[in-house]
Every structure is written in C-alpha cells, then in structure tokens.
Amino acid sequence: MELLLLLPELLGNAVTAAEAALLLSFEQPERPIIPDVRFCVTTLSDENCRQQxxxxxxxxxxxxxxxxxxxxxxxxxxxxAHATEAVCILLHRLSYPKRHYDMIHRFGRSTSALCRIFMHVGTFLRRGAPAMALKGDLKVLNSWPRVVLVV
Structure with missing residues (x-):
C-alpha cells in the first residue's frame, strides 16, 4: 500500500492513482523451480535404471x-545435452505416461528444454537411426518396435 501512495511522487503526475493500482494488480506468475542437477546415467544402479x-x-x-x-x-x-542424457530423456518419457514437469527434478532442465530435446532425438531416430540400430546388438533392441510405435 505504501508503494501505491509513493508512485505518484516517484513518477510525477504521469501516473494517476487508478493507473498505479492497475500496475500493481498484475502479479508475475509463479514459475517452477528448476534444480541445479546434472544428470549422469552411470551414477544410477541397474535396478533404478530399469525402473526409470x-x-x-x-x-x-x-x-x-x-x-x-x-x-x-x-x-x-x-x-x-550429452547423447546419453538425451537418450535417457527419450526413454524416461516413453517408459510410462508422464508430463515434462515430472521430469524436471530428474534432469534439472525446464519443461520446454525437455520437450525440445525429446522431440529432437525422436526426429533423429525417425529419420534413419532404426536402420543403423538394426545392424547392432539385437539383444539390446528387444523393445525397439515399441519405441518406434510411440515416437
């Protein structure tokens, strides 16, 4: 309230009391806190990695x-993002239905950055990685058809 009373003095007669009240009525939206976390897949145990x-x-x-x-x-x-982190973002998102917001604390990135990385890797894979991947170890790629259907 004190700021409302001081605005005309600070800004001169350029701002009326109604304009000052209107300026103060707009609040900034609350943004999610993005933790300062760096993801490294090798720090996870095999069981945690399988779960996620x-x-x-x-x-x-x-x-x-x-x-x-x-x-x-x-x-x-x-x-x-490092290639392993980008693949983990893709796999984590495809492992079960979730929002990008749910992944903020795991990867330490904003929802928009997670979405862009997910889409970038998905686009890369659709454009030709399956042909490259099929030349490799088929044991690792057992769930590849499910990934292709979702992406």
Whole structure:
C-alpha cells in the first residue's frame, strides 16, 4: 500500500492513482523451480535404471552407441545435452505416461528444454537411426518396435 501512495511522487503526475493500482494488480506468475542437477546415467544402479528407463545402465549406453547420436545433442533452440542424457530423456518419457514437469527434478532442465530435446532425438531416430540400430546388438533392441510405435 505504501508503494501505491509513493508512485505518484516517484513518477510525477504521469501516473494517476487508478493507473498505479492497475500496475500493481498484475502479479508475475509463479514459475517452477528448476534444480541445479546434472544428470549422469552411470551414477544410477541397474535396478533404478530399469525402473526409470526400462534398460539397465549398460543397455542405455549401448542404445546411445547404436543410435549413432552425436556426442552432444544441440536442438534448434540451442539446448545442449550429452547423447546419453538425451537418450535417457527419450526413454524416461516413453517408459510410462508422464508430463515434462515430472521430469524436471530428474534432469534439472525446464519443461520446454525437455520437450525440445525429446522431440529432437525422436526426429533423429525417425529419420534413419532404426536402420543403423538394426545392424547392432539385437539383444539390446528387444523393445525397439515399441519405441518406434510411440515416437
């Protein structure tokens, strides 16, 4: 309330009391807190990795190699993620229905960055990674047809 009374003095007669009240009535929306977390798949146990991504740590690393992603995935909006993190974002999102908001604490990224990385990797895989992947280890790729159907 004090600020409302001081605004005309601070800004001169350029702002009326009604305009000042209108300016103060707009509140900034509350934004989600994005934790300062760096994701590393090798810090997870095999069981936790299976629960979250449906592959163990070695399987995630092998999929990353088979997909032939560049070492760092860079989206059109300049989001940068290591290839294993990008594959984990894809697998985590496909493992069961969830929102990108639910993934913020796991990957330490905003919902929009998670969405862009997910879409970038999905587009990359649709454009030709399955042909490359089928030349590799079929044991690791047992669930590949399900992934293709979802992406």
């Amino acid at each position: 991504f449906r592959f163990d740590v070695a399987g995630v690393i092998r999929l990353t190699e088979l997909f032939a992603l560049p070492e760092f995935v860079i989206t059109g909006s300049r989001d940068k």
